[in-house]
Amino acid sequence: MSQQPVTGISYIPQDINLELNNGTLTLKSGSVITFQNGTQLQLTVDWTSSSASGSTYKSFVFCSNSGFIGQSASSNVLRVGSGSSLPADNTNYSIFFNSTDNKIYHWSSGAWVERSWCLPIAIVSVTSGVITSIDQVFNGFGYIGSSIFLLPGVIGYLPDGYDGFTPKFKNVNMNTLRIYTTTIRQTNIQYACSNSKIERWSQTIQVVNKLSDYENPPGFARVYVKQENKMYFYNNGWLKETQVPFGYVTTTSSSPYKITELRIVTPFLVNYFYDYAYASYKPLSQYANSPRFIDLYNNICGLFNNSKTLEDWFNVVYNLKTASGFGLDIWGTILNQGRQFSYEENGVVENIFLGGEQTIDGITYSAEYMEEMYRMVLFLRALGYITNCTLASLNNLLQYYFADKGRVYVINYGTMEIRYVFEFYASKLEKAIFTTDVLPKPTGVLANFEYIPLGEYFGFYVDGIADPEDQPFAPFDNKPFYS
Secondary structure, three states: OOOOOOOEEEEOOOOOOEEEEOOEEEEOOOOEEEEOOOOEEEOOOOEEEOOEOOOOEEEEEEEOOOOEEOEOHHHEHHHEEEEOOOOOOOOOOOEEEEOOOOEEEEEEOOEEEEEOOEOOOEEEEEEOOEEEEEEEEOOOEEEEOOEEEEOOOEEEEEEEEEEOOEEEEEEEEEOOOEEEEOOOOOOOEEEEEOOOOEEEOOOOEEEEOOHHHOOOOOOOOEEEEOOOOEEEEEOOOEEEOOOEEEEEEEEOOOOOOOEEEEEEOOOOOOOOOOOOOOHHHOOOHHHOOOHHHHHHHHHHHHHOOOHHHHHHHHHHHHOOOOOOOHHHHHHHHHHOOOOEEEEEEOOEEEEEEOOOOEEEOOEEEOHHHHHHHHHHHHHHHHHHHHOOOOHHHHHHHHHHHHOOOOOEEEEEOOOOEEEEEEOOOOOHHHHHHHOOOOOOOOOOOEEEEEEOOOOOOOOOOOOOOOOHHHOOOOOOOOOOOOO
């Protein structure tokens, strides 16, 4: 049997859709922000902001009910705190979340002033006055100072017995805002939530066959009982668990113990390994108390337990992110995308197969690299089936997959024609992939491809010479001139 915990978060609403482009932060229309009193506001238009002070720091992103609050040094995460009462002054904080009245205050003109700001929606990095990255988006869960908040819409699940041989689970819907402020040091401590509160777990989940296997449990011990497919915690007796673990919290080492990390764990793949139910639930009553019968039955179940097979199948075949070999071939059949590609250069066609170690154009690619290339192709093919093929959606797709390689974009290149432009060196292997139908295009529209390694060329392209390799880069007959 898998020893993973058997409860977890099954759904986190993706309410915050935040984009960063050349220092401009955009909160997209349709995003939902949540205020300290639990009210929510859904945007009907995009909100943008490029406001930041001239220093370098990490910043919380706040909004009012009408737009962004500029990312300034006052929202530096080091200058934002929380607690049960307001500090006397702003020696340590410029923004403070008062957990007693659930309000955000900003130091202004020598006093704390209540602000009608939403709970922070993200953390960004600012370098020399420019927003350079989105470090964490607070979908479902977030933090401010020493306080964790859980937003409406999160769904968890708990084990809830058996339906015959099949484990059952019940949903736990978190429909209201919950906030928890820690007052002690936390080092990767697990937190859980119910439909009414957030709580710190001092004990990890233990997996046992039956409750009697856990002798002399400490206070608030937590167990998953395989025979029952239920969870319990100990508080002067075993009580049925009602809370769902959602993640781990780490704070600074000294007071006021500000949160430095909230690591959300989504979802545990709980007990989808349908282990055989245990013998105490199955034999006739006259055999139910026979230790030898029970041991024999459980041992036989262990021999035929298929949990490892199911786990391997999930990882090797079902999950495209981890599938390999045969599993990727199955995905290729589903997506109608094989491993064979071809590339034509100077009238010579070279066939390329995305599998096994190969040397292409003097570059040796490992078998592992070719598998990852095929996985990328399958993801691109899958996204191609669901994209609406507008320039915006195609450019979002390109930025998602090629952000670590360099600039790549698609432009309207005339009537019923688009052009994919790659401003980085593309190998023959990559060109063979790109120039097939892997990269999507609207129906009836011609797609062509341009590879322009930046920093190597400037100047003019000679019309009438189709092959870029034959371009003289006029008027100088050799680089660095190009257009």
